Amino acid sequence: MESNQLLQIAQEFGSPVYVYDAEKIATQYHRLTNAFSKVEKLRINYAVKALSNVSILKLFKQLGSGLDTVSIQEVQLGLHAGFDPQNIIYTPNGVSMDEIEQVAALGVQINIDNLSILEQFGAKHPKTPVCIRINPHVMAGGNSNISVGHIDSKFGISIHQLPHILRIVENTGMHINGIHMHTGSDILDIEVFLYAAEILFDTAKHFKELDFIDFGSGFKVPYKKGDIETNVEELGKKLTRRFLAFEKEYGRELTLAFEPGKFLVSEAGYFLAKVNVVKQTTSTVFAGIDTGFNHLIRPMFYGSEHYIENISHPKGKERFYSVVGYICETDTFATNRRIAEIKEGDILSFRNAGAYCFSMSSNYNSRYKPAEILWKDGKAQLIRQRETFEDLLKNQIEIDL
Numbered sequence: 264m265e266s267n268q269l270l271q272i273a274q275e276f277g278s279p280v281y282v283y284d285a286e287k288i289a290t291q292y293h294r295l296t297n298a299f300s301k302v303e304k305l306r307i308n309y310a311v312k313a314l315s316n317v318s319i320l321k322l323f324k325q326l327g328s329g330l331d332t333v334s335i336q337e338v339q340l341g342l343h344a345g346f347d348p349q350n351i352i353y354t355p356n357g358v359s360m361d362e363i364e365q366v367a368a369l370g371v372q373i374n375i376d377n378l379s380i381l382e383q384f385g386a387k388h389p390k391t392p393v394c395i396r397i398n399p400h401v402m403a404g405g406n407s408n409i410s411v412g413h414i415d416s417k418f419g420i421s422i423h424q425l426p427h428i429l430r431i432v433e434n435t436g437m438h439i440n441g442i443h444m445h446t447g448s449d450i451l452d453i454e455v456f457l458y459a460a461e462i463l464f465d466t467a468k469h470f471k472e473l474d475f476i477d478f479g480s481g482f483k484v485p486y487k488k489g490d491i492e493t494n495v496e497e498l499g500k501k502l503t504r505r506f507l508a509f510e511k512e513y514g515r516e517l518t519l520a521f522e523p524g525k526f527l528v529s530e531a532g533y534f535l536a537k538v539n540v541v542k543q544t545t546s547t548v549f550a551g552i553d554t555g556f557n558h559l560i561r562p563m564f565y566g567s568e569h570y571i572e573n574i575s576h577p578k579g580k581e582r583f584y585s586v587v588g589y590i591c592e593t594d595t596f597a598t599n600r601r602i603a604e605i606k607e608g609d610i611l612s613f614r615n616a617g618a619y620c621f622s623m624s625s626n627y628n629s630r631y632k633p634a635e636i637l638w639k640d641g642k643a644q645l646i647r648q649r650e651t652f653e654d655l656l657k658n659q660i661e662i663d664l
């Protein structure tokens with residue numbers, strides 16, 4: 264999107280505000296489907312937790328996507344947005360047997376990631392098809408917080424426990440219709456991904472009635488200049504070849520599934536905030552903006568570097584800034600960042616604000632959650648209004664004291 268379009272949105276709807284570019288979402292979706300165009304049955308299940316606004320879910324429905332969900336509430340949002348239950352997969356971690364049964368009863372594909380629930384569920388509901396989440400123990404990323412495939416991860420059933428899985432399946436007579444992996448949020452290397460895929464193919468051979476193999480996600484998108492990005496076109500070529508060969512060997516038609524969140528929505532998002540104060544100290548110049556980690560926690564939580572530009576004065580001379588929030592706690596978005604000279608009242612735009620931004624926001628410091636805007640066909644439409652004071656009080660019960 265152009266800076267002047269974003270600036271107009273900030274003027275019309277106020278700040279802080281999230282803006283999502285529908286066209287960019289569609290472009291990313293089609294990049295992925297094009298990369299795997301030789302696969303007969305391809306399923307993209309958008310990971311709802313990245314950005315769960317119902318209008319965004321409806322956009323994905325229009326594109327032909329399914330959904331990947333991690334809670335029964337995300338399932339309900341998907342159903343509310345008009346998705347058929349059979350186009351939703353539910354991949355929770357550490358949730359109760361009770362919730363899994365409720366989701367299965369809705370007709371949603373369930374994906375189980377521990378032996379205890381697998382055994383309980385299989386014994387009780389042998390007819391309900393179940394997908395199994397495998398942990399292939401592959402370190403896909405550099406940061407152990409986001410590489411969930413490694414040995415200490417809480418996610419998935421260890422590949423080393425395959426004999427136990429097979430025993431449970433045999434004893435319960437349950438129907439395993441899918442095999443799944445999700446090795447974390449940052450696949451740095453296609454070869455690492457393909458290596459994990461081989462483990463999944465080997466595992467798949469042990470199950471005779473599979474309908475799909477789900478390769479999860481972990482596609483990387485660039486946050487700043489020079490960042491690497493998963494080459495989905497190259498991955499498409501290499502994995503398609505392997506998948507088609509495996510399908511032949513397996514002797515049954517299979518769906519190839521992915522469940523990206525970040526890849527589909529990260530770059531489509533912009534977060535706009537106003538500079539309340541420019542504060543010079545003995546060591547730096549702070550630009551204090553009208554938001555904080557209550558609205559955008561990624562820089563503080565994950566150390567993410569979101570590119571920031573001054574869209575009010577984009578042509579100004581660049582200076583070094585520390586961009587900080589208004590939360591009464593250290594909440595630094597950027598340090599020593601070169602940004603076109605900032606004046607109080609300027610609007611700063613954060614890039615890559617589509618994934619894990621609004622969906623991780625909170626009311627800390629009793630601030631309202633921001634508004635969300637969908638930019639589609641050259642029009643800005645409000646898809647979530649800014650909260651009001653009523654929202655802060657909504658569920659509070661004021662007792663007599």
Ligand SMILES: *Cc1c(COP(=O)(O)O)cnc(C)c1O
Nearest residue numbers: 310354445448480481523524525
């Ligand atoms: C979060 C999550 C995803 C999406 O990951 P991205 O890095 O956003 O693509 C996919 N699958 C599962 C099971 C997840 O928990």
